Amino acid sequence: MSTFLGTRFTETPLARRKRRQETAAKWVFGAMAAAMIVPLLLIVGYLVRLAWPSLSLGFLLDVPVRGMKEGGIWPAFVGTIYLVFLSLAVSAPIGILAAVYLNEYAKDNWLNRIINLAVINLAGVPSIVHALFGLGAFVYAARFGYSIISASLTLAIMTLPVIIASTREALASVPRSFREACWNVGATRWQTIRSVVLPNAISGILTGVILQVSRAAGETAPIMFTGAVFFKAVQKGDLFPYGLHDQCMALSMHLYTLSTQVPGVRESIPYATAVVLLGAVLLVNAAAIAVRVYLRARKKW
Amino acid sequence: MTQQLTPAPADPGLAVRRMRRPVWAVVGERALETLIYLCGLSAIVFVLSIFFFVFKEAFPVLGHGKFSLREFLFSDQWYPTSEINKRYGVLAMIAGTCSVTALAMLLAVPFGLGAAIYVSEFCGPRLRETLKVVIELLAAIPSVVWGFVGLTVMSRLIVRYTGAPVGVNVLNGGVILALMSVPIIVSISEDALKAVPDSYREAGVALGATRWQLVWRVLLPAAKNGLLAAVLLGVGRAVGETMAVLMATGHAIHIPHSLLDSVRTLTANIAAELGEAPEGSDHYRVLFLTGVLLFTITFVVNLAADFFVRGLRRK
Amino acid sequence: MPPLAHIAVKNLRLAYGSKEVIHGVTFDVRRNEILAVIGPAQSGKTSLLRCINRTIDFTPAARVQGAILVDGEDVRQTGDVFALRRRIGMVAPLPVGLPLSIYDNVAFAPRCAGVCRRGDVDAIVEQCLRQAALWDEVKDRLASLGTRLSGGQQQRLTIARALSHQPEILCLDEFSIAIDPVTTMRIEDVLKELRRQMTIILVTNLTQQARRLADRTMFLWNGAIVELDQTEVIFSDQPASRKTYEYVSGIFG
Numbered sequence: 001m002s003t004f005l006g007t008r009f010t011e012t013p014l015a016r017r018k019r020r021q022e023t024a025a026k027w028v029f030g031a032m033a034a035a036m037i038v039p040l041l042l043i044v045g046y047l048v049r050l051a052w053p054s055l056s057l058g059f060l061l062d063v064p065v066r067g068m069k070e071g072g073i074w075p076a077f078v079g080t081i082y083l084v085f086l087s088l089a090v091s092a093p094i095g096i097l098a099a100v101y102l103n104e105y106a107k108d109n110w111l112n113r114i115i116n117l118a119v120i121n122l123a124g125v126p127s128i129v130h131a132l133f134g135l136g137a138f139v140y141a142a143r144f145g146y147s148i149i150s151a152s153l154t155l156a157i158m159t160l161p162v163i164i165a166s167t168r169e170a171l172a173s174v175p176r177s178f179r180e181a182c183w184n185v186g187a188t189r190w191q192t193i194r195s196v197v198l199p200n201a202i203s204g205i206l207t208g209v210i211l212q213v214s215r216a217a218g219e220t221a222p223i224m225f226t227g228a229v230f231f232k233a234v235q236k237g238d239l240f241p242y243g244l245h246d247q248c249m250a251l252s253m254h255l256y257t258l259s260t261q262v263p264g265v266r267e268s269i270p271y272a273t274a275v276v277l278l279g280a281v282l283l284v285n286a287a288a289i290a291v292r293v294y295l296r297a298r299k300k301w
Numbered sequence: 302m303t304q305q306l307t308p309a310p311a312d313p314g315l316a317v318r319r320m321r322r323p324v325w326a327v328v329g330e331r332a333l334e335t336l337i338y339l340c341g342l343s344a345i346v347f348v349l350s351i352f353f354f355v356f357k358e359a360f361p362v363l364g365h366g367k368f369s370l371r372e373f374l375f376s377d378q379w380y381p382t383s384e385i386n387k388r389y390g391v392l393a394m395i396a397g398t399c400s401v402t403a404l405a406m407l408l409a410v411p412f413g414l415g416a417a418i419y420v421s422e423f424c425g426p427r428l429r430e431t432l433k434v435v436i437e438l439l440a441a442i443p444s445v446v447w448g449f450v451g452l453t454v455m456s457r458l459i460v461r462y463t464g465a466p467v468g469v470n471v472l473n474g475g476v477i478l479a480l481m482s483v484p485i486i487v488s489i490s491e492d493a494l495k496a497v498p499d500s501y502r503e504a505g506v507a508l509g510a511t512r513w514q515l516v517w518r519v520l521l522p523a524a525k526n527g528l529l530a531a532v533l534l535g536v537g538r539a540v541g542e543t544m545a546v547l548m549a550t551g552h553a554i555h556i557p558h559s560l561l562d563s564v565r566t567l568t569a570n571i572a573a574e575l576g577e578a579p580e581g582s583d584h585y586r587v588l589f590l591t592g593v594l595l596f597t598i599t600f601v602v603n604l605a606a607d608f609f610v611r612g613l614r615r616k
Numbered sequence: 617m618p619p620l621a622h623i624a625v626k627n628l629r630l631a632y633g634s635k636e637v638i639h640g641v642t643f644d645v646r647r648n649e650i651l652a653v654i655g656p657a658q659s660g661k662t663s664l665l666r667c668i669n670r671t672i673d674f675t676p677a678a679r680v681q682g683a684i685l686v687d688g689e690d691v692r693q694t695g696d697v698f699a700l701r702r703r704i705g706m707v708a709p710l711p712v713g714l715p716l717s718i719y720d721n722v723a724f725a726p727r728c729a730g731v732c733r734r735g736d737v738d739a740i741v742e743q744c745l746r747q748a749a750l751w752d753e754v755k756d757r758l759a760s761l762g763t764r765l766s767g768g769q770q771q772r773l774t775i776a777r778a779l780s781h782q783p784e785i786l787c788l789d790e791f792s793i794a795i796d797p798v799t800t801m802r803i804e805d806v807l808k809e810l811r812r813q814m815t816i817i818l819v820t821n822l823t824q825q826a827r828r829l830a831d832r833t834m835f836l837w838n839g840a841i842v843e844l845d846q847t848e849v850i851f852s853d854q855p856a857s858r859k860t861y862e863y864v865s866g867i868f869g
Binding site: 018019021022024025026028029030031032033035036037039040043046047093094095097098100101102105106112114115117118119120121122123124125126127128129130131132133135136137140141157160161164188189190191211214215217218219220221224225252255256259260270271274277278281282285286289 | 432487
């Protein structure tokens, strides 16, 4: 190797310093990223450890006994499933159709700018304000009273804006050239949407809806004042314990109650409730991510 | 795979050209498109309804003789259940919200931005996908679980390491809110950094900049609108959070003087007292009025954030 | 008595926002002829086609004035714009295979029009794929995805799709820019066959292609017609306009 090449490409002090700077920066920012994750892992680990004595299938299927100081969480679990299912049955169709309107039909006029603004603001409403709305509109004005209907409808309004946003993104990811090709052969807007756009946006739409499952399951304030109760007598393992006009228990509410309103509860029970809720939410989200990855791999263009 | 096609009956060309869609198909499509339009309008309807119904329950108290809006907003005397002298001042709660939110942002913004910079500029693609999934899962944790963590884990840590008498206070709420707000700050900031065109990065590298110099001198200034939006959305999230702060900040209604003081936020106040306020009473209506106040604050914050994000998407 | 011209464009003006891109053009397209439209980029050729089949409607900022008569009927006043688009076939510059099976790609338009009998649809699919010179290559895999074909095959698929609603008029917008020369020649042969059944408007930036195929040629420049005449005249040494000669010989453009 000639000395001429050697002097050109050996490291100067400036280059060394820049390289050190870059490595330092990488470690600093990496540490900041880790600072989010490590506490999370520690917290989850701590929760699981303290919940361990109570975690079992029986815990899931049993009903609470002795003033909720012991027993399981079955009625709360079923109640959450009811609420999630009903609220998404309302918000998913409306949200998907609203997104179809906004992405496929809406021209750029003042009305549609206002609709966009409304979606953004709906997304930012605090959960307690949703609770107040549910109370005023569904419990009192619509005369549904404290019931699963009121709570589900409140949750539906809450999950609507995010379903609209994620569906819009999914629809927008379908290239415009497909739509133009359909219009050129005389297809109407709806024929185009039904045959080409919707089927190819389905992965994003599905992911968005599934993600809202976990949100609806985790919220407490909106259901606390519209239909969820501290306690309701239910048979162990009963799959259909609630009617639509009944009040119900819910996992999120149950956790709140156990940790703040019930003295003398066995220590592991609230932890176990938290772990069940957290586990269910994370499981659903992981499923949504898996669905998204799977469907994206099967993309048709 | 050979597909067996049936032989043509007559000239199909005329069949297509003269074809008319059946009436029921056309009518059905019109009906569906009307439904789609109505669903599009529904967003406006729902936002207006929320404001309407909350305001409707709050409204009567505004005209009340003894109620004064100034006292509501600027007095820290909150005694809704007093027999002789009912006072409805929420200043202490506003201070509570501000202190907890401020602490949360102080913690969440640097860490969130740092993590976003790491994910966007410094780490490899595999790690990036993993981190993005982790952040998504972090964002999914329900607020009541966070509140529970504050009530148990964080509270014990605070009592042990700071010697405070009670573990539920501004510090507790601030840390919990920071952990809750970080995911949204990270994801919007990451979007903002990704939106900076690659040509900026290429130009910087061509001039010999290290990645850190690139970030500090080129990318952060270029992305500042999006980053501001991220912070605003984080603030909106923190201000609007209910259950976590309800469980983690304690129940003292006073203006905090130290991080270790218990406070109550606007959101927690509503949640704590709504159950006990009799329907139609002044107390009940003032709580709804607090809801109107919250709605307005988050409305403004989200509007501002969207204004900045709009600049981001346009690029 | 049917009018001589299949399409009559009268004083067509098109503006995007405040910028006018087509300045009052008037011309005829005769039945069963191939009319080539040549001109440099940004002359308004694509916009002209989109005015004829009214897909210009999908561009919000576009404002159209003037009349376009197809068989005497103004397309801008027509009641059923979808039926109009079925009378006009459009082939875009970039090949687009819809993310459906090859069969469904070609069956899409007839089904939208209301043809539902399986036998009818089968016949249309086969006829159109044959006409587009694609049948032999795909007849064994009609169920496979249209997007998986090569560029040249996808462009022929687009032509098959354009033919599937049996148009009277076929518009091709620079169809050969993204495909190989062999496929281009095959498609040009197809067009020579098709002109017996329909009127063809061929927008092209390949002047030699116009020379090969067209009966008459129109030179469009900056949104105005410079010259419209028999192809032999346009490509001769003495076209009516000096600019035509310069463009055709490659002096500018």
